[in-house]
Amino acid sequence: MTEHLTVVRHPLVQHKLSHMRDATTPTPVFRQLLREVSQLLAYEVTRDMALTTRRIDTPLQAMDAPVLDGPEPALISILRAGNGLLDGILELMPQARVGFVGLYRDEATLEPVKYYFKVPPLEGRMVFVVDPMLATGNSSAAAVSMLKEAGAVNLRFLCLLAAPEGVARMRAAHPDVPIVTAALDARLDARGYIVPGLGDAGDRMFGTK
Known part of the structure; x- marks a missing residue:
């Protein structure tokens, strides 16, 4: 994967995303x-995982079959909303190591504030960072910086929606980290929310508003 931003325009992704944007969609359906959608996006973000071969016996003959190579990948959720993406991807890669970065956005400054950081050993692993919304990009860029400090080198960022401002922020801070998303929306509003967006992903996923 060489492009900094990949927008997955698959019809199923776009159809499901439209239902998520709908303000009348209830919490269980949104979740x-x-x-x-996370599982559909995972096919794109994992596209360049390394493969090797292993000798197996099919019911008909022996063959050198492709299997994943290298250490188990790491899935890193930016709390709390990242867990909605994490759960789906973990079903596809149950062997993955899992970590969490706790950040919240100061509503006055829009800057990230760290409150939790627990990750597995990251050296030598492909690291997938997940957060539904790439809005200002401040929290995402801060999380990726923390992960690099913890030893991550080969990172990918997966989100449901992105704003141009967030993409630009991530590109400036981490040009080596590709972004995969279901949509690039128009802009941020005065509160730093993605427009047209879908509201606060965490609130809609957990029913906290």
Whole structure:
């Protein structure tokens, strides 16, 4: 994967995303759709995982079959909303190591504030960072910086929606980290929310508003 930004325009992704944007979609349906979309997006973000071969016996003959190579990947969720993407991808890669970065956005400054950081050993692993919304990009860029300090080198960022401002912020801070998303929306509003967006992903996923 060489492009800095990949927008997955698959019809199923776009259809499910439209239902997630709908303000009348209830929390249980929103949560299920997020899980489904995360798995569809995972096919793109994992496209360049390394493969090797292993000798196996099929019912008909022996063959050198492709299997994943290298250490188990690491899935890093930016709390709390990142867990909605994490759960779906973890079903596809149950062997993955899992970590969490706790950041919240100061509503006055829009800057990230760290409150939790627990990750597995990252050296030599492909690291997938997940957060539904790439809005200002401040929290995402800060999380990636923390992960690099912890030893991560080969990183990918997966989100449901991105704003141009967030993409630009990530490109400036981490040009080596590709971004995969379901949509690049128009802009941020005065509060730093993605427009047209879908509201606060965490609130809609957990029913906290």
